[in-house]
Amino acid sequence: MNLAIIVLIVLFSISSFFFARTKVKKIAISNQTKLNALPDYYGFYLSLWCALPALLILIVWTIFEPSIIKAFIFQGISGENAQTYNNSELNLIYQQIKSFHFGYFTGTITEEIIRGAESYKSFLSIAQGSKIVLLATIIIFTTLYALKKILNNNKAREDVEKIFKGLLFVCSLVAILTTIGIIFALLFESIKFFSVINIFDFLFGTSWSPQRAFVRDASTITAEEYADLKNAFGTVPLFAGTAFIALIAMIVAVPIGLFSGIYMAEYANTKVRKYSKPIIEILAGIPTVVYGFFAALTVGPFFREIGEKFGLEVSSESALAAGLVMGVMIIPYISSLSDDVINAVPQSLRDGSYAIGATKSETIKRVVFPAALPGIVGSVLLAVSRAIGETMIVVMAAGLAANLTLNPLESTTTITTQIVMILVGDQEFDSPKTQSAFALGLTLFFATLVLNYIALRVVKKYREKYE
Amino acid sequence: MVMINNKVKIKTTNLNVYYGDKQALNDVNLEIHSKEVTALIGPSGCGKSTYIRCINRMNDVIDICRVTGSIEIDGNEINKKEIDVVSLREKIGMVFQKPNPFPKSIYDNVSYGPNIHGLAENKVKMDEIVETSLKKAALWNEVKDRLNEPGTSLSGGQQQRLCIARAISVNPEVILMDEPCSALDPIATAKIEELMDELKKSYTIVIVTHSMSQAVRVSQRTGFFHLGKLIEVDTTEKIFKNPNNKMTQDYITGRFG
Ligand SMILES: Nc1ncnc2c1ncn2[C@@H]1O[C@H](COP(=O)(O)OP(=O)(O)OP(=O)(O)O)[C@@H](O)[C@H]1O
Ligand SMILES: [Mg+2]
Numbered sequence: 001m002n003l004a005i006i007v008l009i010v011l012f013s014i015s016s017f018f019f020a021r022t023k024v025k026k027i028a029i030s031n032q033t034k035l036n037a038l039p040d041y042y043g044f045y046l047s048l049w050c051a052l053p054a055l056l057i058l059i060v061w062t063i064f065e066p067s068i069i070k071a072f073i074f075q076g077i078s079g080e081n082a083q084t085y086n087n088s089e090l091n092l093i094y095q096q097i098k099s100f101h102f103g104y105f106t107g108t109i110t111e112e113i114i115r116g117a118e119s120y121k122s123f124l125s126i127a128q129g130s131k132i133v134l135l136a137t138i139i140i141f142t143t144l145y146a147l148k149k150i151l152n153n154n155k156a157r158e159d160v161e162k163i164f165k166g167l168l169f170v171c172s173l174v175a176i177l178t179t180i181g182i183i184f185a186l187l188f189e190s191i192k193f194f195s196v197i198n199i200f201d202f203l204f205g206t207s208w209s210p211q212r213a214f215v216r217d218a219s220t221i222t223a224e225e226y227a228d229l230k231n232a233f234g235t236v237p238l239f240a241g242t243a244f245i246a247l248i249a250m251i252v253a254v255p256i257g258l259f260s261g262i263y264m265a266e267y268a269n270t271k272v273r274k275y276s277k278p279i280i281e282i283l284a285g286i287p288t289v290v291y292g293f294f295a296a297l298t299v300g301p302f303f304r305e306i307g308e309k310f311g312l313e314v315s316s317e318s319a320l321a322a323g324l325v326m327g328v329m330i331i332p333y334i335s336s337l338s339d340d341v342i343n344a345v346p347q348s349l350r351d352g353s354y355a356i357g358a359t360k361s362e363t364i365k366r367v368v369f370p371a372a373l374p375g376i377v378g379s380v381l382l383a384v385s386r387a388i389g390e391t392m393i394v395v396m397a398a399g400l401a402a403n404l405t406l407n408p409l410e411s412t413t414t415i416t417t418q419i420v421m422i423l424v425g426d427q428e429f430d431s432p433k434t435q436s437a438f439a440l441g442l443t444l445f446f447a448t449l450v451l452n453y454i455a456l457r458v459v460k461k462y463r464e465k466y467e
Numbered sequence: 468m469v470m471i472n473n474k475v476k477i478k479t480t481n482l483n484v485y486y487g488d489k490q491a492l493n494d495v496n497l498e499i500h501s502k503e504v505t506a507l508i509g510p511s512g513c514g515k516s517t518y519i520r521c522i523n524r525m526n527d528v529i530d531i532c533r534v535t536g537s538i539e540i541d542g543n544e545i546n547k548k549e550i551d552v553v554s555l556r557e558k559i560g561m562v563f564q565k566p567n568p569f570p571k572s573i574y575d576n577v578s579y580g581p582n583i584h585g586l587a588e589n590k591v592k593m594d595e596i597v598e599t600s601l602k603k604a605a606l607w608n609e610v611k612d613r614l615n616e617p618g619t620s621l622s623g624g625q626q627q628r629l630c631i632a633r634a635i636s637v638n639p640e641v642i643l644m645d646e647p648c649s650a651l652d653p654i655a656t657a658k659i660e661e662l663m664d665e666l667k668k669s670y671t672i673v674i675v676t677h678s679m680s681q682a683v684r685v686s687q688r689t690g691f692f693h694l695g696k697l698i699e700v701d702t703t704e705k706i707f708k709n710p711n712n713k714m715t716q717d718y719i720t721g722r723f724g
Contacts, residue, residue, distance in 0.1 A: 348565060348567035
């Protein structure tokens with residue numbers, strides 16, 4: 001239904017474009033006046049005014065319609081029944097009514113549900129009708145308004161510009177608001193969590209086992225219970241695990257990525273470059289789950305076999321396997337960024353070095369690389385924050401045990417993995433266990449934010465140097 | 468003739484240069500004399516830069532560039548595979564159109580060459596090389612208190628003199644200069660011209676320039692290039708007073724180019 005409305009609006013808007021265009025041309029000829037803008041702009045002006053307000057209203061309507069209908073239904077149920085329901089019961093009934101209405105209800109059909117479904121149906125059609133009336137009115141008004149403007153030979157070019165500016169502004173507003181919304185959601189849940197668990201116990205505790213945190217009303221926790229509880233939420237093992245796996249990944253990715261970047265930028269001829277760069281970049285397009293398979297099913301068991309030959313105890317889920325595969329995943333980021341950075345070093349510096357009798361490798365080592373270093377550092381930092389945020393590979397290959405260990409052959413776990421573990425399955429939303437996921441998310445967010453900030457600063461400083 | 472005393476330092480015979488299919492130089496036969504300044508003039512795109520880049524084999528850096536013909540330095544052929552370009556370039560310094568100091572300290576900019584070629588066995592010797600090079604480039608007094616500052620922090624004219632210091636730090640025999648003053652103001656230009664007068668006592672200098680007056684001021688001999696051909700080469704005095712070729716005449720009087 002909405003789709004049909006949208007199509008109609010768009011069609012109307014398109015035809016109004018042509019209408020306005022021919023109209024103003026005719027007017028200009030018959031009145032012997034000069035138009036303030038090209039005829040196309042009048043077309044755009046009218047069609048934008050036709051479509052945009054109506055579409056906007058449609059979006060808002062679609063967002064709010066279900067909850068408004070829901071409120072009416074709730075009212076209906078509680079009103080005609082002597083029985084009082086609490087909120088979740090109401091929700092359940094509402095779901096039943098809805099599924100009955102759409103014909104996939106399977107439970108016992110009660111009188112209440114049938115009546116509810118009837119009123120649901122009538123509410124839907126009322127909503128439908130009023131929506132169409134409202135949209136039609138809006139379109140008529142906005143179109144008339146724009147038409148009047150056009151007939152008065154408005155400055156259509158500037159006006160269209162303004163409309164586009166507004167449109168762009170709205171889009172960026174949406175982007176910014178959602179970001180802020182996410183941060184606040186994280187923040188509020190984290191604050192709830194930290195009102196139960198001391199933030200220092202969270203950040204510096206060395207034992208992580210949130211499954212021990214049985215659901216409790218936070219306000220009634222006794223001192224003893226808290227002593228137990230705080231041992232469930234010490235994040236040091238998670239941070240250590242995250243940093244450790246990221247470190248292994250960087251040990252793999254930095255040299256390989258950097259050297260391949262240098263090769264690409266300095267040694268490879270145009271033909272090699274043309275083919276090999278996209279091939280390396282394909283690595284960046286592989287979904288991380290695939291890397292995860294690879295780590296869990298190939299690399300992990302491979303290490304264990306090798307370890308067994310040497311009589312070593314290697315767990316099949318190990319930090320080494322996860323870190324290694326994550327390193328491979330990150331190689332293209334580093335190689336392609338450092339390739340760009342090295343290419344940005346002006347040729348004149350290389351010429352200066354060659355002209356004094358330096359060889360190619362001397363030139364790279366002593367002139368190109370130092371000049372590109374800030375940019376390379378920036379790209380490495382970006383890669384690190386990528387590694388820290390990576391989840392899938394670790395979930396599949398590094399295990400879940402929050403061991404505080406530096407042995408790469410043992411299994412470890414990371415922040416992101418634990419967030420997944422906490423939130424998978426049925427959860428009580430107000431238990432400290434669930435909220436701890438938000439607290440973890442918030443800390444992770446800050447860590448990557450700081451890293452990205454440093455990286456961007458470094459990269460920026462580097463840019464200023466040549467411009 | 469006066470010229471008879473001059474030893475020929477660089478001699479190119481039937482020099483042809485191609486960028487891909489495009490021919491940039493066409494049978495250039497030119498002799499450059501020792502301890503003199505030779506100016507190369509000609510309209511844009513006529514191959515002056517291409518010519519001087521042949522002398523220190525800088526065209527090797529360009530993939531598509533092909534050089535045929537003979538280039539002799541002190542009678543030794545250098546346009547052949549076996550030649551060691553690294554030691555060739557140690558002997559033949561180059562200063563570019565745009566100052567291109569490395570993003571390193573002033574000291575490191577000058578010590579770069581000697582370092583690579585192992586010309587100084589210790590720090591004291593290196594300090595000495597840096598100081599003499601900067602003095603020869605007439606920059607010492609301006610930078611002696613700030614040798615650790617980045618070379619890029621200098622003014623354009625100072626940067627260009629730093630590049631000259633860098634070029635002479637390895638004690639070359641020839642200095643090639645490709646429009647060394649085109650990015651500089653008249654005062655900095657005057658300084659560098661003065662410097663060239665001084666340098667030509669110990670070095671052979673080849674300078675590409677678009678300024679006729681500069682060619683007259685600094686050079687003893689001038690070569691005129693046009694469309695990849697060397698049209699005329701003679702003493703600067705002869706070229707600018709009474710050239711043999713009509714085209715040269717037109718160019719120096721500003722009728723084309
Ligand atoms: N790297 C290159 N690749 C392809 N063609 C080139 C290259 N460098 C120079 N050329 C061509 O060779 C010809 C000579 O160029 P060159 O740079 O030697 O001219 P020039 O005399 O130095 O000019 P200007 O006075 O503008 O510096 C030009 O036609 C130019 O297009
Ligand atoms: Mg040139």
